[in-house]
Amino acid sequence: MKITNFLRDFVITFVIVFIVSTILSYIYSLIAHSASYVDWEASFRFAIIFGIIFPTIRINEKRQKR
Numbered sequence: 001m002k003i004t005n006f007l008r009d010f011v012i013t014f015v016i017v018f019i020v021s022t023i024l025s026y027i028y029s030l031i032a033h034s035a036s037y038v039d040w041e042a043s044f045r046f047a048i049i050f051g052i053i054f055p056t057i058r059i060n061e062k063r064q065k066r
Helices: 002-033 040-065
Strands: none
16 A cells, blocks of 8 residues: 555656746746756656655654654
């Protein structure tokens, strides 16, 4: 049950962070470089990192409350 909760939280966090970082990367490239460029590598990297960290922190907080 804990694995399924972690995977569900990972997927939700991954999708949200990926979408937000992609949009922000696109907006930054428009403003700073006047080019419509999306940094897919950075968006994917942030999504993986935050997708692992946020569910792990949530699980540790639940353990400490018990």
